[in-house]
């Protein structure tokens with residue numbers, strides 16, 4: 001199934017296909033299922049589950065000071081051989097300052113564990129920053145961290161494809177994370193991987209044409225599908241069977257074609273309050289984990305076994 005789907009979209013992929021597999025990582029929260037902050041040993045148990053079930057040794061976070069994330073996750077990463085993308089939440093000055101402080105405080109001791117740093121998650125999509133404003137935050141962080149740590153940002157595919165992020169692309173960013181979800185496009189599962197791949201390629205193509213010869217590392221920063229008990233979104237039906245299919249065809253499909261993908265997300269987050277989605281309906285964000293909060297997988301996570 002995976003290969004049939006990919007073959008059908010081969011024309012989209014063709015321009016940038018590389019032979020080696022891409023890298024798989026997982027988005028990881030800072031809280032346990034009960035809402036308490038994770039300790040170093042909690043992260044160690046997270047890492048054991050992620051690597052034993054998927055083979056991945058890479059995670060990304062969103063706000064390095066939240067629940068003392070940088071302080072607790074970096075020693076855990078060192079003991080389990082993981083790397084971490086640390087996040088800075090730049091939307092408000094207070095979190096920007098706290099997150100940059102958390103990173104600069106711990107980066108020196110754990111340089112090998114830091115894969116890179118993202119400044120902002122979907123700030124362009126939320127309309128919180130213009131491209132220029134986001135670029136100035138990124139530059140500020142690059143100034144603090146020096147040349148050794150890769151700095152980037154994550155945003156929705158359409159904000160890259162439509163030019164909103166052009167200033168960032170031209171401004172000397174090291175990594176760009178493109179978020180794309182067949183689910184949030186309201187797609188039936190039968191067309192969801194097609195939409196996901198198509199959206200991602202539109203963003204990558206635009207970024208590459210604006211960047212010219214500049215070498216920006218590209219990632220799918222988030223994708224996933226909610227499992228049994230979550231809410232539907234238009235034609236996108238939540239459910240574990242659909243989530244498994246999306247993981248097999250979408251996540252592992254893209255990895256097989258040489259793209260780097262962060263699966264959203266490693267574990268369910270039952271503590272999360274429900275919020276209101278783009279369609280004005282309640283949106284449940286507690287059941288997006290590929291594993292339950294108790295760290296048992298919901299389906300096969302090793303792309304080599306799918």
Ligand SMILES: *[C@@H]1O[C@H](CO)[C@@H](O)[C@H](O)[C@H]1NC(C)=O
Nearest residue numbers: 187191192194195196198199
């Ligand atoms: C399937 O996905 C493609 C790519 O996003 C889109 O152009 C097409 O309209 C979708 N088909 C349906 C039936 O929604």
Ligand SMILES: CC(=O)N[C@H]1CO[C@H](CO)[C@@H](O)[C@@H]1O
Nearest residue numbers: 090091092093127128129133
């Ligand atoms: C620059 C900017 O517009 N910042 C705003 C981003 O959003 C937060 C609320 O989430 C505002 O408080 C900031 O002022």
